[in-house]
Amino acid sequence: MTQQSETAAKSPPMTAPLEGVPLPDMERVPDYERGFWEGTRNGELRIQRCADCGRFRHLPTPMCPECSSLQYSWTQVSGRGFVYSFVIVRHPVHPAIREREQTPYNICMIELEEQEGLRVCSNILQVAPEDIGIGMPVQVTFMPVADDPEVTLPVFLPAPQQ
């Protein structure tokens, strides 16, 4: 966790997903990835799960890397996890981030509680960047994206310690 004295001014937390950044084109997303986005549109975090050995995987793939099965389901997970790693982006590299003054923002790898090493990339809302730390428990929530009604993004909120 970034050490910060109590008196130091903290940066504002994110309150919503970033605006104006490139989004997936649902018309062109490959078949083996669509279940993720169908899940988020329905307010569920669904992760690809092997129908034979039962292991979850992300990023999605057509075949199970553990047992080579081509059969899988999109299984809703609890949405609970913890911060595995993170960065605080202070310098914008995309015009929409720069023009809409969306820095600082955080990017986190969230490890989901269902399986060791099962991670998704996301943002944590409602927490000042200085208060984000590895191991922090989080819970998924879903936010529509202003730029495209077809896309709903999973983002995370701080959760009570388990």
Place this chain on the structure above:
Amino acid sequence: MPPNIIPADTNGIRDKAAIVGIGETEFSWDSGRSELQLASEAIKAACDDAGIAPQDIDGLIRYDMESNHETLLTQSLGIKNLRHWESVSYGGGAGNATVGHAAAAIAAGYANYVVCFRAANLRSGVRLGRARGPERIAGGADSFAVPWGSMAPAHRFGMFVRRYMHEYGATSRHFGWVAVTLREHASRNPRALRREPITIDDHQNSRMVVDPLHVLDFCQENDGAAAVVMTTPERARELRHSDTLTLVEAAAQGSGPRNDGIVYRPDLAAAESEHTARDLWARARLSASDMDAMMFYDHFTPFCLINLETYGFVPRGEAKDFVDGGANIRFDGMLPVNTHGGNHSEAYIHGLTHVQEAVRLIRGDSTAQPPQKAINRVLSCSSVAQLSGAVIIRRG
């Protein structure tokens, strides 16, 4: 089923190929000329250094990111018959891998004079550090990253570095000593783009770009080209640098299991290039203690520490102490690293300049030549996540 290992004594390229010429353009923020012009100039310079004509080249190994495809170069260079060509995937990952491929092609007798090169306007043209690509993403790793703002290499490598810091207690200050050392090396190098010496305080006070990475942890983005010419040791003895042969002793490539392994591999604090390191040492029958210098792919300064550990110069977690204060990794220290100033301060040509510097060190004409010892063997190693390559170059 055959065992999924390569026998340790398999090293079909050992000493079968020599690097006989190195050449580059000037490095700049805006070359003002085409990438084909840059490639032609760098390859010509490497041929001049070797003492051959561009028309003698019959093998080309390029990066797959390279815009200069084979037929453009056969015409520009006057190659009558290109007997062998390859492109190697990725930028940093291809860095040393091109040299390994060239050595294999020479050992197999596919070509007599093989050139590895990289030429790009990475500053005035398409900048890799900037968000790029279409406004809509057609799936894949980007679609699970860019919507949350992970859109530049520093974002993903920053998460790798954060986890490494968390596991081993390395701090930004340790990375700062790498920056100070690389800049000191560059200050002696007239080719280098950034030559103004910096202090540890300069590093610590420099702008935070992607916390935990300060701007002085980043490599540069610049224009330029670099090339190396390789051939058999027998031909090398007839060429311009016949007095000092620089041989490729071993090469290795490796990967991890995951797409976008920079952030998805099982243990984010460990480098996927540990596979590359293990194969390299087994093939060479050498270890880190046999190396006189290390040229590492410094896209970000923390990867000095991670390479030192991955290739076994120090135990896991102890590189922070090894680099502290910078003395051990200076050109006059225990293990000179990136004596040209690296991607950080000399120029970013996707790691090929590191191979060139290894050759200079063995020839004894680096601008930061270690005064305390002869340089007989150099490890040049590339990126540490996803696809990586490494070579050992030795005095023949």
